Amino acid sequence: MWKLSKKDFQKFVTAMIGSDQQVVGVQAKGDRFAFGPLEQSEDLRLDYDVTLLPPKKYVLPQVETLMTYKIGGDYQSEMASEKLILLGVHPYDLIAINQMDKLFSQDQYDNHYMARRKNITMIACDVVTPSQNVFASSMGTAVVTEGYDILITEIGDGYVLDAATDKGKALMKLAPDATEASQDDLAKRKAVQDKNRTQLNKHPLECKPSYLPKLLERAYDHPIWEEKARTCYSCGSCNTTCPTCYCFDVQDDVNWDLATGKRWRAWDGCLLENFATVAGNHNFRKQRESRFRHRLYRKAKYIPEKIGGEIACVGCGRCITACIPDIANPVAIYNALLEDIGME
Amino acid sequence: MCEGSGSQKDIYLPELATIRKKQKFTRLEMYYHVELDSEKELGHKAGQFVEVSIAGIGEAPISISSSPTQTGFELVVRNAGSVTNAIHNLDTGAKIGIRGPFGKGYPVDELKGKNIVFICGGLGLAPQRSFINYVLDNRDQYDDVEILLGTKCFEDRFYVDEITKWAQRSDVNFVETLDVGCDQWKGNVGVVTTIIPKVKTDLSKAHVLVCGPPIMYKFVLMSLAEAKVPKENIFVNLERRMKCGVGKCGHCQMNNQYVCQSGPVYRFSELGHVPEAI
Numbered sequence: 001m002w003k004l005s006k007k008d009f010q011k012f013v014t015a016m017i018g019s020d021q022q023v024v025g026v027q028a029k030g031d032r033f034a035f036g037p038l039e040q041s042e043d044l045r046l047d048y049d050v051t052l053l054p055p056k057k058y059v060l061p062q063v064e065t066l067m068t069y070k071i072g073g074d075y076q077s078e079m080a081s082e083k084l085i086l087l088g089v090h091p092y093d094l095i096a097i098n099q100m101d102k103l104f105s106q107d108q109y110d111n112h113y114m115a116r117r118k119n120i121t122m123i124a125c126d127v128v129t130p131s132q133n134v135f136a137s138s139m140g141t142a143v144v145t146e147g148y149d150i151l152i153t154e155i156g157d158g159y160v161l162d163a164a165t166d167k168g169k170a171l172m173k174l175a176p177d178a179t180e181a182s183q184d185d186l187a188k189r190k191a192v193q194d195k196n197r198t199q200l201n202k203h204p205l206e207c208k209p210s211y212l213p214k215l216l217e218r219a220y221d222h223p224i225w226e227e228k229a230r231t232c233y234s235c236g237s238c239n240t241t242c243p244t245c246y247c248f249d250v251q252d253d254v255n256w257d258l259a260t261g262k263r264w265r266a267w268d269g270c271l272l273e274n275f276a277t278v279a280g281n282h283n284f285r286k287q288r289e290s291r292f293r294h295r296l297y298r299k300a301k302y303i304p305e306k307i308g309g310e311i312a313c314v315g316c317g318r319c320i321t322a323c324i325p326d327i328a329n330p331v332a333i334y335n336a337l338l339e340d341i342g343m344e
Numbered sequence: 345m346c347e348g349s350g351s352q353k354d355i356y357l358p359e360l361a362t363i364r365k366k367q368k369f370t371r372l373e374m375y376y377h378v379e380l381d382s383e384k385e386l387g388h389k390a391g392q393f394v395e396v397s398i399a400g401i402g403e404a405p406i407s408i409s410s411s412p413t414q415t416g417f418e419l420v421v422r423n424a425g426s427v428t429n430a431i432h433n434l435d436t437g438a439k440i441g442i443r444g445p446f447g448k449g450y451p452v453d454e455l456k457g458k459n460i461v462f463i464c465g466g467l468g469l470a471p472q473r474s475f476i477n478y479v480l481d482n483r484d485q486y487d488d489v490e491i492l493l494g495t496k497c498f499e500d501r502f503y504v505d506e507i508t509k510w511a512q513r514s515d516v517n518f519v520e521t522l523d524v525g526c527d528q529w530k531g532n533v534g535v536v537t538t539i540i541p542k543v544k545t546d547l548s549k550a551h552v553l554v555c556g557p558p559i560m561y562k563f564v565l566m567s568l569a570e571a572k573v574p575k576e577n578i579f580v581n582l583e584r585r586m587k588c589g590v591g592k593c594g595h596c597q598m599n600n601q602y603v604c605q606s607g608p609v610y611r612f613s614e615l616g617h618v619p620e621a622i
Binding site for chain 2: 110
């Protein structure tokens, strides 16, 4: 464990920006925050509450070319090769990426996603300012223990840095001023994490997250889906702001020369009306409530079945903030179900 | 992070194939015989599908309509969207991209020695034909074989030469009906459920394979329930929007099932916890 003063940390960030890797960090965007290319260390805001979009856009970009081709065939894979330092990822967002690492590598190995993931040096940071809708404490995702190369924790006068991997340790060479963290520093770090374990909780879930699959097993025909979905715009904002949503669409584009083209994938959302429509215009999830329910079931039942029981909601609260009719809050739904049908 | 070799193949990259034969089947359906340019066999099982790519237009999932027992493979493509429309415009010799085969096919081995009843509606004949021809090529391995086929109208019938031969075989009970009759048609008229009583074998002991448009399942499954066919003995072949074919993109998901991986053929009894299936 290393310790850096705030001034030395800024020098460390400046050195990273000057390295051959692109640095992406959290910066102010109006009165909110967003991940973007970092040009100077002063712009980095590790005191942010939550970013507008999750950092998943660096492992699964909104639009990503999968291959190029000549019309008539001859397809060529297009793989991302740019190295990237991703600076300031909150624990809940990193846990979401850890889950996607499993989903994209298991069974059928998606080397587009995995190439991007491996090119990233992941620098996580513990939360300093809780956002208005965070409930990571309820989901057990307020603190992260794996998936990062370096984890930064702010402790008053400076930062404690946990360089957990070879990649992280190599990067620490850019911080020659780092000293070994003292027992006192580590105690302060633990205090920050312990506090976050309980305090990132604007919407307390009234059961353990591990109970949610069992709860949903008995809630499929509950009227809550129809009640909530009655005011749903099917806008998909809950999907696009979600760090664990990874559904995508695939499309082709012909270039201006009309002789070559590319195939790309882009974020898609199961709340959008035609997500499950097939040729002939038959929509297998035509009802809004069935699409609304599907999202919640993916988070707390279907995806957990694929990744060893982990709940695919990390409590970032972005869907709550993004939802205009205010129906997306997963905790409100789970708690209402708990109250109505109870625990078994 | 989960490790994996960077040299693994790109699961989204099609391989090139050539259209060797093309034939207009109906006003909407076209027949293709396809061979991979690698000269390898596709290696599919009856009931699987491929993703067909047209560079510049896109990709669409298409059932393989030929038995693994023949050379190359066949597709029957209905013109129903941008990709399938582009496929219709291709001529013999044209290149297409192929990914797959994907999905789980029919339980070919499990059904050996059993009485099998195929119930096909419309384009549902195409995927079923992959198994029908497998069974007919290995006729001695299966007991009674019966095929029920329902088509909307006379002009929509396809694989006509072949089904005429099925009708002539003494070791197959082939029954056909049209939803709407016409002067050229002397056979049964009515939806496919009206010919279920013409099955000769004891349905309650038979294995029944169903494929057709979404609305057909509801009524056929009701008829099969009345005929006391155990759910374990019914197999349905379901259509969904398989965009990626490899269980990632989410489009074909019905509840917790990715149809591109665990389907498109399902044992009906296993769909009890999949209310979105039918």
